[in-house]
Amino acid sequence: MRIGVLALQGAFREHILALEAIGASAVAVRLPAQLDGCDGLIIPGGESTAIAKLMDRHGFYESVQGRCREGMAVWGTCAGAILIAKRISDGLPGQRSLGLLDIQVRRNAYGRQSDSFEAGLEVKGLDEPFQGIFIRAPWIESVGEGVRVLAEHDGRIVAVRSASMMATTFHPELTRDLRLHRYFVSDLCSRSRLDGA
Numbered sequence: 001m002r003i004g005v006l007a008l009q010g011a012f013r014e015h016i017l018a019l020e021a022i023g024a025s026a027v028a029v030r031l032p033a034q035l036d037g038c039d040g041l042i043i044p045g046g047e048s049t050a051i052a053k054l055m056d057r058h059g060f061y062e063s064v065q066g067r068c069r070e071g072m073a074v075w076g077t078c079a080g081a082i083l084i085a086k087r088i089s090d091g092l093p094g095q096r097s098l099g100l101l102d103i104q105v106r107r108n109a110y111g112r113q114s115d116s117f118e119a120g121l122e123v124k125g126l127d128e129p130f131q132g133i134f135i136r137a138p139w140i141e142s143v144g145e146g147v148r149v150l151a152e153h154d155g156r157i158v159a160v161r162s163a164s165m166m167a168t169t170f171h172p173e174l175t176r177d178l179r180l181h182r183y184f185v186s187d188l189c190s191r192s193r194l195d196g197a
């Protein structure tokens with residue numbers, strides 16, 4: 001299984017290490033052509049406005065959208081969740097997203113950097129709680145048809161999935177817990193390989 005990690009800005013190194021730890025082949029994606037042959041793509045946390053600008057500069061929008069139509073799975077964490085959302089409640093004027101997953105997100109929903117926190121989360125499909133690290137995180141305000149809620153915290157949606165896409169508003173790559181990386185690769189990416197076959 002070959003998984004790309006968008007390596008323009010943010011916590012991409014940690015995702016690459018987590019993927020390698022579970023035996024997946026991880027590619028740091030800096031140019032759209034590197035998406036070829038990827039079964040899945042992780043868009044990391046960081047700063048969504050900065051990642052959006054760099055994606056635009058390098059021509060990523062159309063290529064990611066095109067690869068997703070061909071069945072590539074995608075997981076957005078934190079800023080990555082904002083970037084794959086169809087709707088952003090309080091995006092900056094002109095802030096562009098990939099519009100891939102039918103969710104509405106609110107940026108910086110918990111407040112400032114100093115309002116960052118950790119919390120144990122019950123995640124559907126995992127038997128033990130997962131420690132969520134929320135750093136100036138968004139939350140998910142609503143989900144469309146076909147999008148399943150995987151976890152909530154304090155009544156707010158913090159993890160969702162559809163058939164081939166997943167969004168978490170926290171940072172699993174900053175923990176030693178590899179369960180969500182395993183879940184993405186085995187449940188979403190392998191399915192995309194079957195669908196594409």
Ligand code: GLN
Pocket residue numbers: 044045046047048049077078079080082107108135136137138
């Ligand atoms: N607040 C950031 C944004 O809007 C997201 C923070 C993060 O990815 N940890 O892009």
